[in-house]
Each structure stands twice: as C-alpha cells, then as structure tokens.
Amino acid sequence: MPRDSSTSLGMTSRLRQLIARGVVALPGVPNASMARQVERAGFEAVYISGAGLANCTAGLPDVGLLTLNEVATLAGFIAHAVKIPAIVDADTGFGGAENVGRTIYELERAGLAGCHLEDQEFPKRCGHLAGKRLVETEEMAAKIQAAVEAKRERDFLVIARTDSRALENFDGAVQRSNAYVAAGADAIFPEALQTKEEFRDFAREVKVPLLANMTEFGKSPLLNVRELGELGYRMVIFPQSAFRVAMRTTGEFFRALKEAGSAEGWLDRMQTRKELYETLGYDPTGESWPGYGAPAEQKTSNSESFRG
Numbered sequence: 001m002p003r004d005s006s007t008s009l010g011m012t013s014r015l016r017q018l019i020a021r022g023v024v025a026l027p028g029v030p031n032a033s034m035a036r037q038v039e040r041a042g043f044e045a046v047y048i049s050g051a052g053l054a055n056c057t058a059g060l061p062d063v064g065l066l067t068l069n070e071v072a073t074l075a076g077f078i079a080h081a082v083k084i085p086a087i088v089d090a091d092t093g094f095g096g097a098e099n100v101g102r103t104i105y106e107l108e109r110a111g112l113a114g115c116h117l118e119d120q121e122f123p124k125r126c127g128h129l130a131g132k133r134l135v136e137t138e139e140m141a142a143k144i145q146a147a148v149e150a151k152r153e154r155d156f157l158v159i160a161r162t163d164s165r166a167l168e169n170f171d172g173a174v175q176r177s178n179a180y181v182a183a184g185a186d187a188i189f190p191e192a193l194q195t196k197e198e199f200r201d202f203a204r205e206v207k208v209p210l211l212a213n214m215t216e217f218g219k220s221p222l223l224n225v226r227e228l229g230e231l232g233y234r235m236v237i238f239p240q241s242a243f244r245v246a247m248r249t250t251g252e253f254f255r256a257l258k259e260a261g262s263a264e265g266w267l268d269r270m271q272t273r274k275e276l277y278e279t280l281g282y283d284p285t286g287e288s289w290p291g292y293g294a295p296a297e298q299k300t301s302n303s304e305s306f307r308g
Helices: 005-021 032-040 050-058 068-081 097-109 137-150 165-182 196-205 225-231 241-260 264-269 273-280
Strands: 024-029 046-048 086-089 114-118 157-162 187-190 211-213 235-238
Touching: 005 024, 005 157, 024 032, 024 241, 032 046, 032 068, 032 241, 032 273, 046 050, 046 068, 050 068, 050 086, 050 241, 068 086, 068 097, 097 114, 097 137, 114 137, 114 187, 137 157, 137 165, 157 165, 165 187, 165 196, 187 211, 196 225, 225 235, 241 264
Parallel strands: 024 046, 024 235, 046 086, 086 114, 114 157, 157 187, 211 235
Antiparallel strands: none
C-alpha cells in the first residue's frame, strides 16, 4: 500500500532538512523489522541496502538480480514501517534513461525519500570488488537528467554514485561527479575512496551534499560519522553492518542448536517475545492495533498514471 502523497512528501522534505543541518548517519537494513530497530535506537534516517535486499531476502549475490518491482515492494515495506526517511540503492536504474524515469516513479510511490543510481554497466558488482565496468559519462548524465525530470516530489533526493575511483582514479571520479551534478544530481556518492585524504579532497572538489559509504572489509578506511561530517559529508551509510552481525550470530546459533538439540542455552541472547512486540508496535491483548499504512482519513487514491 503506497503512502499517500502528503506522507511521502513529508519524508522527502525531512531528509533535505536533516542533511542541510549537518551529517546524518543511516544504518543499512534489509527488512522492515531492522528498520524499526534503527528508529527505536534514535537514528533519524535509514538506508536500504541493495546488497542486503538481495542477500537477505533472495539469498542472491549483489549483481543486480532483483527487479524494479521487487526492490520497490521490499523497500516500500521498510519505508512504511518507520516514521523516518528512507533512501534506497537503485543499482543502475533497472535499464536505460527511460527505465530510470519509471524507477523514480515507483520509488516515490513506495514512500522512499531518495535513492542512488550508479554508473556501472549492467550486471553491476559490489563497489569494492574488482571487475567493474563503467558506462560512458554522457550515458550516466542522461540517466540522472531523466531521474530528475521524472520526479513528482521536488524534494525526492537523486544521488549519483560513481564507481570510477577504481577504474579512472581519483581525478576521474571528480570529473564524472561534477558532470552528474551538472545533469541535476542532488548529491554525490563516491564509491570506494581509499584514504581519509581522498575523502577530504573529494569534498573540496564537488560542491553538493556528499554520501560516504562505511562498508566493512572494503577499500575505504572506516571513519566515524563525526570525522566525515568535519570533512564535508552529509550522509554516512553502514549498508551491511547489521546484516553481517546478524548472519554471524545466527550461524553460531544454528551450529549450537544442531549440537545441543535445544535453544535453551541461548535464551539470554534472544530478543524476547515482549521486546519483539514492542519493536513491531503490536498489542497482543488486541485492545489496540495501529494497522498498516496511513490513517483512513489520510488515505487517498492515486490514479495518476506514470509520466515518463
């Protein structure tokens, strides 16, 4: 169930306000339950990892195997579950410039506050792996222009990600990013910068809000949010951190369960039933239930057809 336009508009405006005020940390999540935990922990925005959706939901590697409809549906569940802005990894836009217009339409309709699009060829690869291939700068700029023109909500954040540091070096990443800004990108995501000094110098060369990716086990140094804010970044994502912790822990649990034949020894490491219900906003007595989506008086039908 898509958010009504007033609710979605509120999220896009809220995200703009947050990054105008200072640096924003966005923990990455692969599902709505984790997004609720992010919100309850006090974060002001959440990131929806494309790798997380593929790995966690479909058990697939991050090579662009999910479709637009799948990503929009899964991201929509997350956006509806929380009252903080959510941005999503939209990979290469699910096709050419015309497809990117449809992508923006579907992500806005699903309640997202923004997305990032990358300049890799399809099939894409994780930004910290070898073997990436880039599209021409002009092709990516055309995608960004199409994304901006397709927006129905002025404040929806179109973030251009460039993977060119690995293939065209630092100067190439700067040149491409400024071309994407000229095409209308609201923000830039330079993937896989390799030193703190590169993060600093990039911020000096590209004059729009910047997103830093603090993924573990990659090419970038792990800087903290405060440091990155001081360097000039306005968004910091931790795309797979929670998923990695969860996978490590569940792997240990399954091995212990197989050996012991009982989960009793793990009770002190489990989220309790009460804690789960609190996270979900669920009253098991049945006396109150918030339902799904906007209150009835806010719900509006959206018969507007796609304008590509």
